[in-house]
Amino acid sequence: xxxGEHFVSEGLITHEDLELALQKHRELGGSEPIARLLVSxxxxxxxxxxxxxxxxxxxxxxxxxxxxxxPDALAVITPQIAKRFKCVPIEKQGExxxxxxVNPLDIFVIDELRLTTGLEIEAMIAIEEDLIGALASHYxxxxxxxxxxxxxxxxxxxxxxxxxxxxxxxxxxELREMGEDAPIxxxxxxxxxxxxxxKASDIHMEPGKDGMRVRYRVDGVMMEGxxxxxxxxxxxxxxxxxxxDMDIAEKRAPQDNRISATIGGKEFDFRVSTxxxxxxxKIVMRVLDKGGINVGLSKLGFLPHNMKLIEDLTSRSFGxxxxxxxxxxxxxxxxxxxxxxxxxxxxxxxxxxxxxxxxLGGINQCGVNVKAGMTFAAGLRAMLRQDPDVIMVGxxxxxxxxxIAMEAAxxxxxxxxxxxxxxxxxxxxxxxxxxxxxxxxxxAVIGVLAQRLVRQICSHCKESYxxxxxxxxxxxxxxxxxxxxDTNGEITLFKGKGCDHCKGTGYKGRTGIHxxxxxxxxxxxxxxxxxxxxxxxxxxxxSGMKTLQMDAVSxxxxxxxxxDEVLRVIYA
Numbered sequence: 001x002x003x004g005e006h007f008v009s010e011g012l013i014t015h016e017d018l019e020l021a022l023q024k025h026r027e028l029g030g031s032e033p034i035a036r037l038l039v040s041x042x043x044x045x046x047x048x049x050x051x052x053x054x055x056x057x058x059x060x061x062x063x064x065x066x067x068x069x070x071p072d073a074l075a076v077i078t079p080q081i082a083k084r085f086k087c088v089p090i091e092k093q094g095e096x097x098x099x100x101x102v103n104p105l106d107i108f109v110i111d112e113l114r115l116t117t118g119l120e121i122e123a124m125i126a127i128e129e130d131l132i133g134a135l136a137s138h139y140x141x142x143x144x145x146x147x148x149x150x151x152x153x154x155x156x157x158x159x160x161x162x163x164x165x166x167x168x169x170x171x172x173x174e175l176r177e178m179g180e181d182a183p184i185x186x187x188x189x190x191x192x193x194x195x196x197x198x199k200a201s202d203i204h205m206e207p208g209k210d211g212m213r214v215r216y217r218v219d220g221v222m223m224e225g226x227x228x229x230x231x232x233x234x235x236x237x238x239x240x241x242x243x244x245d246m247d248i249a250e251k252r253a254p255q256d257n258r259i260s261a262t263i264g265g266k267e268f269d270f271r272v273s274t275x276x277x278x279x280x281x282k283i284v285m286r287v288l289d290k291g292g293i294n295v296g297l298s299k300l301g302f303l304p305h306n307m308k309l310i311e312d313l314t315s316r317s318f319g320x321x322x323x324x325x326x327x328x329x330x331x332x333x334x335x336x337x338x339x340x341x342x343x344x345x346x347x348x349x350x351x352x353x354x355x356x357x358x359x360l361g362g363i364n365q366c367g368v369n370v371k372a373g374m375t376f377a378a379g380l381r382a383m384l385r386q387d388p389d390v391i392m393v394g395x396x397x398x399x400x401x402x403x404i405a406m407e408a409a410x411x412x413x414x415x416x417x418x419x420x421x422x423x424x425x426x427x428x429x430x431x432x433x434x435x436x437x438x439x440x441x442x443x444a445v446i447g448v449l450a451q452r453l454v455r456q457i458c459s460h461c462k463e464s465y466x467x468x469x470x471x472x473x474x475x476x477x478x479x480x481x482x483x484x485x486d487t488n489g490e491i492t493l494f495k496g497k498g499c500d501h502c503k504g505t506g507y508k509g510r511t512g513i514h515x516x517x518x519x520x521x522x523x524x525x526x527x528x529x530x531x532x533x534x535x536x537x538x539x540x541x542x543s544g545m546k547t548l549q550m551d552a553v554s555x556x557x558x559x560x561x562x563x564d565e566v567l568r569v570i571y572a
Contacts, residue, residue, distance in 0.1 A: 002052060002053050003035075004034045006052050006055075007035075010048070012043075012044055017043050020041075020043075021034060021038050021041060022034065024037060035049050036049070041343070042296035042297065043296060043298075045296060050126070053125065054124075057104070057105060059124065060124050061126070064127065065130040065134070066459075066460075066501070067100075068500070068501075069089060069091070069134075069138055070091050070092060074088075076089055076117050077089050077099075081112075082135055082139055085113070086128070086132070087100060087113070088126070090124070095119055095120055096120045097119040097121055097122065099121055099122065100134070101123050101124065101125065101131075104125050133197075136193075184232075184239045187228075187239075188236060188239045192261075192263070196263050196268065198218050199219075200216035201220075201287055202216070202217040203215075203225075205240070205282065205283040206277075206282050207279040208279055211233070212230075212232060212233050212236065214227075219455045219505075219508075219510050220510060223503075233279075237283065244270075246272070251280075252276050254274055255273070259285075267290040268289055271286040271355075272285050273285075273286075288357055288358065297311075297337045297338065300334060300337060300511075301512035301513070301555070301560075305546060310516060314338050317389075317412070318409060318410070318412050318413055320405060320406060320409035320417065320444045321414075322417055323418050323449045323451065324423070325420075325452060326422075327420075330453045330510075332357060332358075335392060335418065342390050347389040348389045348390070349363045349364065349391075349392070350383045350386055351391070351394070352379040353366070353367060353392075353394035355367050366379050366383070376393060376394065377400040377401045377404060389413065390414045391415045393415065394418065402436045403437075409444040409445075423547075424448040424517035425517060425540055427450075428441055428523075442519070442525075442527040446518070449516050450516075450548060451515070453510045453511070453512060453513070454510060454512075454513055454565045455507035455508075456508060456561055457494055457561060458498075458502035464494050465494075466490045466491065468484075468489050469490070472491070472553075475571065479553060493556065493557075493563060494556075494562065514548070514551050515546065515548040515551065516545065516546070517536075522543070523536055523543070526539055548570055
């Protein structure tokens with residue numbers, strides 16, 4: 001039996017975290033195992049839960065998402081048996097077969113595999129979601145790109161008449177018929193499955209003069225996907241619109257909607273947007289992994305200094321905490337992680353978002369609907385009459401919303417929100433520019449977190465190299481004086497060489513770079529005087545704030561990310 005003490009002994013949680021989880025466990029009547037409760041609260045990752053479970057059972061853990069099974073091992077077990085028993089063969093060693101399983105203690109499955117393969121089975125434990133994804137990846141039944149294109153080109157072999165403005169002269173009935181043909185359905189599914197397999201955050205389908213280009217945003221960077229012939233544009237666009245329940249006859253106005261789907265056993269939402277362009281409609285699909293939001297604060301890349309501060313700030317009972325950064329910097333993930341931490345069952349948590357991206361159990365979430373009069377300000381006013389303890393406002397867009405949020409923070413509510421600024425100190429001047437009264441800002445704001453996302457160096461092809469301290473100083477990196485002092489100015493850095501795991505990029509996954517400004521009396525005085533951002537910044541640094549650049553340097557020296565990546569994200 002996996003108890004909470006196992007996680008404490010592994011250094012994954014503190015005794016205080018365990019006590020909080022046990023309290024929630026008692027409130028739920030002991031219906032949910034403590035280990036799964038720790039995961040749902042964001043205190044422990046699913047990976048750590050499964051790894052600890054394997055340790056208790058005496059069975060080795062395998063990270064199936066990072067392992068490439070041997071082809072001869074995969075050939076031993078048929079796709080039907082693998083999917084039936086939720087297992088993936090990894091390696092064949094003589095008369096022994098190493099198999100990743102969700103439940104390696106299931107002796108009936110192991111006996112069945114032994115009889116089917118004629119080999120001795122060595123079971124390893126794996127994360128269920130990753131194992132389902134591996135099954136979909138390694139036992140593919142979907143048609144490949146070339147077959148899909150061949151099927152499409154065969155069905156649309158004739159020339160399609162093109163009008164002078166570049167749009168196909170097709171009726172709504174013809175477009176719908178094209179969008180529901182089997183080859184187009186397979187091609188659309190293939191494009192989406194490829195995005196899931198590559199862990200892409202967005203799919204871009206861009207029509208051009210010679211055809212359609214499909215690109216994926218992976219780890220924040222656009223990657224080439226496939227090039228499709230011109231004749232595919234109309235049917236593929238229609239297919240995506242049919243899936244999204246859009247008006248396929250409307251080609252001159254932008255549209256947006258969303259799709260929900262279960263792929264490889266995991267639930268996904270896709271926010272779909274169309275934009276009329278010269279050669280057709282560009283389609284962008286934002287991929288929202290419903291299971292990927294429960295990451296927990298400890299997994300967002302906070303260094304110990306900032307982690308201690310953010311835990312202190314999020315334990316307050318009132319005040320407003322702002323998260324700043326450009327679009328795609330991970331603000332939503334940070335906010336949801338904080339909400340997960342606060343979602344103990346003892347608080348009434350209400351959010352207003354535009355739109356609601358991820359649904360969180362136990363939290364009351366509202367979406368903005370301007371046509372119905374449900375703006376951020378109107379929703380926030382209504383929320384204050386719902387006896388909230390914690391309020392999350394998706395974005396500070398105007399004076400009215402910001403003022404109501406500030407006043408709520410002063411009347412005993414803990415408020416979370418986002419603001420579009422480049423760094424933490426600029427948040428105070430941005431609010432002043434929005435005509436929020438300085439006394440409200442200085443009294444209500446307790447902390448401002450600015451962040452960026454940088455790609456992590458691939459662990460499979462990471463290699464070290466030496467560089468001169470002066471070369472980093474020339475770029476403006478704030479290196480501590482002791483770095484390189486005893487090695488004639490030489491420092492050890494890291495980079496990714498490029499391998500199959502990272503598709504030759506040298507990077508795999510992303511982590512956060514953070515700047516956390518805690519409001520002090522000196523900063524409050526400067527805000528009351530409407531002081532400029534650079535003076536607020538100086539006071540924040542004097543009080544111990546680590547700037548984005550300082551945080552980035554720490555992660556470069558730790559080998560988490562590279563110099564080039566930090567230059568691209570922060571210094572560009």
